[in-house]
Amino acid sequence: MLFSLLNLNNAELISWKKTIDNLYRLQRRIFKSAMVRDLKKCSFFQNLLVKSNVARLVAIRYISNLQVYPKVYSYFRSQGNKDFSLNNKITLLNLLSTSFYTWTPSQKESYFIYNEFGKLKKVIIFTIEDRCWQILVKLLMEPTYEAILEPQILGFRYETSVHFIQKILLLNLSKNSYGFQKRILQIEVKTPFEVLSFEPFLVKLFLNKKIKIIIYRFLKLGLQLDFNQHNCQMNQLVNLLANIFLSGFKSSVNWIRFGSKLLFFLGPLENEITTLSLCESFFKSLGLKTFENNFLMVSLFQGFDFLGWNFKCSNLGNLLCIPSLFCYKKFLFRVKSIVNNSNYGALIKALKLFPLIKKWKFYYKFCNSKNFTTSLLYFQKRAFRVLKKEVQQDRYSTKNLLEKSFFAPGFNFNKKKDLKILFSSHFRFCCNSNHFFENHFFCIHCGLEIT
Structure with missing residues (x-):
């Protein structure tokens, strides 16, 4: 009975190891075709992933295992979704297979949750069916934009650790790279983004036209483009869409972006006014309402804070990194x-x-x-x-x-051998780095898996 409902003929497809391997194989094909800019083949593999039962099963499993705030799930308990049983999962699986391209989002619910500063913040959450659809689109878009997005975007990729970002800052501001001559321009974009029109954003999406229309319905219904932790936990597609929204920035100045914070490393011959005007024209082209951004211009001798660290240059020209x-x-x-x-x-x-x-x-x-x-x-x-x-x-x-x-970890500040850079000479891709998946890397040149 179960196999007839799932439209499966082989019992081996039910095992999670088999489903994860099949999903990983499809995402590898999407990543390789997007890396060499073969867009026709990339769209073919995207449609193939949508038609497979593997991605739908993984999306339903992810939502059923996800633990969010108990206050948020009170809405679903009141509507009779207290037990997300096997029959509900099978009906949801058939619903995703039949009406994926004609999906209409349900009514949203808004809640107020305390953020890290102790203030109330409004969070919008959709139903379980809508979030399963978002996870399915996320599995479709992640390998594509893993290859397309700029390497300066550090908050998008799962495999980039926090210490890898610290390593990039230490390399750019060290004494060997003449960090004592550099100035720091930090720009923080106001979130959530208040967009006048979503047309320039929808042009950036490399997806089927029907999926773009459904994403536009979600945005009109109240899906906010934000990097907030609570909003990303409730709606899993928010972080990916926000990174795609801010992508496409090009500058001759060395820069990185983590979330809504842009960091520019200005040399002695580089002008900060031209960089600010370039950022302003870029944000206006995205369709933002106002250019209300907090920017900070400091020298490295004064010091600046970024992601909980304080970077400062001593009088001898050495870089100091403290909390x-x-x-x-x-x-x-x-x-x-x-x-x-x-x-x-x-x-x-x-x-x-x-x-x-x-x-x-x-x-x-x-x-x-x-x-x-x-x-x-x-x-x-x-x-x-x-x-x-x-x-x-x-x-x-x-x-x-x-x-x-108060244990003492074994490391030395001068000999930073534990701080490993993830990327070697070959470009590596990790597709299934979720909570309950193992991390698998492979090389796009030779195809061998890297552990």
Whole structure:
């Protein structure tokens, strides 16, 4: 009965390993044809991926395993979708196969969720069927724009780690590349994007015309182009569409973009006014309503903050990378609230401190740890005095607890051998780097898989 509903003849196609391998094979073909700009063959493989049951099964599995806020799912529980059973998945699979090119988005729902700064933010979420359709289009578009988009766009590709972005900044601002002569121009675009017309954006989409019309319906219904974390969790197509919207920028100045932040490395002979006018003309060509962007122009000797790091040049011309003061104060506020809480014992405080300090030291493991302004030495002494006051703890037991919480990772700032660059001489592509997939890389020249 199940095979007749799924229109399958072989039981081996039900295994997830087989479905992932088939999807990976199709996405490899799409990536190779888009890399050599064979657009006719790329559109053929895109239509082939839409017709396959493999991509639809993976999209339904992704949505069913996705964990979002329980407040958001209260809307679906109220409409009777409390249990997303096997029968519902099969009906959704048949619905995606029959009406993929004639899809009409359902009624949206808006919720207010606290962001990282403690303020309420409005988030729009669609139904489960609409989000499954978005995941299916995302599986279709990702390998195409993995090859088409510029290498300066760092927030789009899953395989680019945060430390890879730090490595790029360290290479551009180091003493060997004359970083002490450079100036930094940082531009932050206002999000969500307020677009007058979506015509220049729809021209950039290399998709079937019917899929473009459905994406236009989603945008008119309230799908916001944004890089917000909550919005990307609710609607999985938002991050990809926002990166495509800001793509196509060309400049002779060395630049990178992460999310809505653009960073220009200006040399001594390069003018910042021409760069700003070029950015303004580019944003006007996209159809944005206003050019309300925050820009910052500093020298490297003054220092600047980017993604939680502070980059500054010393008087000798050496580059210093330390945690930013804003992130350090925010981290101290979270950690001190645990240590100064009298409801917790010493063991519970150490258990609560361990994940926070581990995440802090892993993120800033390639920063200069000799800087005392952002050091954890004084806080460790404060935690030792507080934990020692407990009756059950003595000097040696508190020291053992703090050694487990404030662990020292094995690395050296001068010998950054752990900071590996992902891209080698050959271009590599990772298509299925989701939460429950293994990462597979292959070379487009020889076709061999790289581990």
